[in-house]
Amino acid sequence: MQERVVIVGGGLAGLAAAVGLAARGCRVTVVEARPRWGGRASSFVDQTTGETIDNCQHVALGCCTNFLHFCRLMQIDSLLQRESQLWFIGPDGRSSDFAASSWLPAPLHLFPAFLRLKYLSTYEKWRLAWGLRALARVDPAKCGTEPFSAWLKRHQQPPTLIERFWHVVLVSALSETLDRIDISHARKVFVDAFLRSHSGWEVWIPRGALHDLYGDQLSKSLVSMGVDLRLRAGVQQLTVADGRVRGVTLRDGQPIEADHVVLAVPHHLAVPLLPANLKDDAGLRRIEQLEDAPISSVHLWFDRVVLPVPHATLVSRVSQWVFARPASAADAKATSGGQYLQVVISASREVDGRPQAEVIQQVVEELAAIWPAVGEATLRHSRIVTEHRAALSVMPGVEALRPPQQTAIPNLQLAGDWTRTGWPSTMEGAVRSGFLAAENILRHCGRPESIVVADLATSWLSKLAFGL
């Protein structure tokens, strides 16, 4: 008999749970309140240009093995571009190319790239090597509640190094400021992306809008696996009887029966949907203490091509990462020979309170100081999009607040980037949570199977040097 599973929420967590279960013979229905898939990783039509743009540029790293696996399963992996070269623009505007040595094993593969960073002194690079080594040796289980900013000071990291390196990498990766980052999460970024393997740091960027990535092809793949996909189908409540979830009731009153339910909605929306008998569960009550961080993206349409590189990381500026949309025939037509840029500002609390025009002007001036073509071009159109609940704040001690996927009700699973995955709130974290929820359901059905795929293999030298 096929188990009926209803998944509430069509973000990456819900979609990953769907593929994991449908591929193993479950009868899966995904109900999503909005008219599109992808949740927070979404696009919308800019009314002025008529172009489909993302709420914010999303990227994944090479160490995001489950997200990349999910994309392969959905046959959307060809819509991602692998970038093996980064450009860091120092405070003086000089560019430092960042790429791995092809012949040095991890963790030495990025050593020449770090040496080439023009905006760090030799002393700072030496302190950085020492800091990275100390961080890799931290036991994540014993991090306590010390903020990462305090750890950096305790490990004699100079202020300029903190501002130009640690801040730059972590704010982009974790969407939080250093005083609000748990040490274990900071460690995870550097270990998984930089130290463990040769390709963990590589950046995977969608070739087009997120709407293309999580659009028709994704739906086609899920439907071909027998998944019943329902958009504009918000869930009003879960139906519970005799200590088990019996299904869900949609906002239009329609009931859907289920043997298992996966609640894959954001944490602040999950709490009101939880059955009454779970509301006093001490573990689940901690969900209410979770906090979120905002991310802003500044969208700029210029009348000509202004950026000489596809993307760049900006050091010691309000603008953190700039992306030029890859030129496709459709884009070139829509932008009439111009260029569309997106500037990402993570943990954007400060800019969020300022007038938009002022922030846009500052961003354009920062870009023009680096690339004079920006100052010579005409800015045809601009806008800022801020997602206030973009990512879970990985505050010190956050892991104790994140619930596991399995709730006290055997046939009710939670999923979402905010549940306990060991990963920060990212597309990888979301996919992992969905796979973990699916694994729990299979276990209840007496068919235990591993769905989460392995991390990248640890190089022999990283094992030797850091005991990873």
Ligand SMILES: Cc1cc2nc3c(=O)[nH]c(=O)nc-3n(C[C@H](O)[C@H](O)[C@H](O)COP(=O)(O)OP(=O)(O)OC[C@H]3O[C@@H](n4cnc5c(N)ncnc54)[C@H](O)[C@@H]3O)c2cc1C
């Ligand atoms: C601006 C921004 C930039 C980001 N950048 C990156 C990045 O570069 N790299 C990266 O890896 N991650 C990034 N993220 C994070 C990433 O988008 C999320 O971690 C991930 O998409 C979360 O997926 P999820 O499925 O857990 O949750 P969500 O995407 O929030 O999905 C939950 C879904 O549940 C639906 N829902 C809610 N209530 C109901 C209901 N009652 N009934 C039915 N459906 C309901 C919602 O509509 C939503 O579609 C970014 C996020 C934002 C906002």
